[in-house]
Amino acid sequence: MTAPRTLRRLTDLTDAGLVARERLPGLERVAARYAVAVTPAMADLIDAADPDDPIARQFVPSEAELDLRPEESADPIGDDAHSPVEGIVHRYPDRVLLKVNHNCAVYCRFCFRREMVGPEGLRPLSPEALDAALAYVAERPKIWEVIVTGGDPFVLSPRRLSDLMSRLAAVPHVKVVRFHTRVPVVEPETVTDELVAALKCPGKAVYVALHANHARELTDAARAACARLVDAGTPMLGQTVLLRGVNDDPESLEALMRALVEARVKPYYLHHGDLAPGTSHLRTSLAEGQALMRDLRGRVSGLCQPTYVLDIPGGHGKVPVGPTYLGDDEVEDPTGARHTYPPRDA
Secondary structure (H helix, E strand, O other): OOOOOOEOOHHHHHHOOOOOHHHHHHHHHHHHHOOOOEOHHHHHHOOOOOOOOHHHHHHOOOHHHHOOOOOOOOOOOOOHHHOOOOOEEEEEOOEEEEEOOOOOOOOOOOOOOOOOOOOOOOOOOOHHHHHHHHHHHHOOOOOOEEEEEOOOHHHOOHHHHHHHHHHHHOOOOOOEEEEEEOHHHHOHHHOOHHHHHHOOOOOOEEEEEEEOOOHHHOOHHHHHHHHHHHHOOOOEEEEEEOOOOOOOOHHHHHHHHHHHHHOOEEEEEEEOOOOOOOOHHHOOOHHHHHHHHHHHEOOEOHHHOOEEEEEEOOOOEEEEOOOOOEOOOEEEOOOOOEEEOOOOOO
């Protein structure tokens, strides 16, 4: 029996019942610009009868992606301005991004690197470019953390991951290696014992940051993939993008954060949607995001509280934008009541 395959063409999506054939002419323009890939794990989660299915909104292309806004940019968080050598983004003094490849298991419709990833995007780092990127890290003692991203580094073979970790192990001032990935939820069967073992890096603290946006993504298979990583001693963090129609209501966001913690994944960041081309239909306002975070506070365990952040366009960095509870001389409690602080004498 042939194993299910990733849906990469519009005809694959129509054959799977995820896209009506009459939509093909409009969607061809979308697929010509932005990569398409829906893994079997994600296709199985989509309720094709629900036009607002939150899984489909993340992965199935939409004609709304052709609506380009003047504030949008192909490089919305300004990576290029901080890229001294190919594959490196050095925005903060103590850490760098290492973009080893530009392919993913799935292609999210809101991706802030959507102009760079996919089969028609940037090529993976050549051996010479990887040498230069690692040399850049080795020559700068202030670099304490290397964040391996892409694309998705977990689509690389265990052999290539193991080789990368061996080379990072030889850089004494790098103490932390962090991987950013979607794979444990979108293609959990590929998180094998060999891949888990490849992440070992003597003398380094290794973390895996998992990108998940809806509780339904945390299937039994995804939880098992996370367990393989955590049981091997790799701590996991959760990263989520706030998306209209996916997780922009209190119930959906709470369910996701609880599901992550139950899978031993600590919610880390809730990202405000970046100004990537053709993504306005998926973005919320900052005020909506702040209201959601305020709703979580007091109702949900502190373990389930991510930091709501905005990557300032133009490469100016990431800042917390969650609601504030402080006034000039008072503080607001989780119910909305205000209290003087320090308390005044009676």
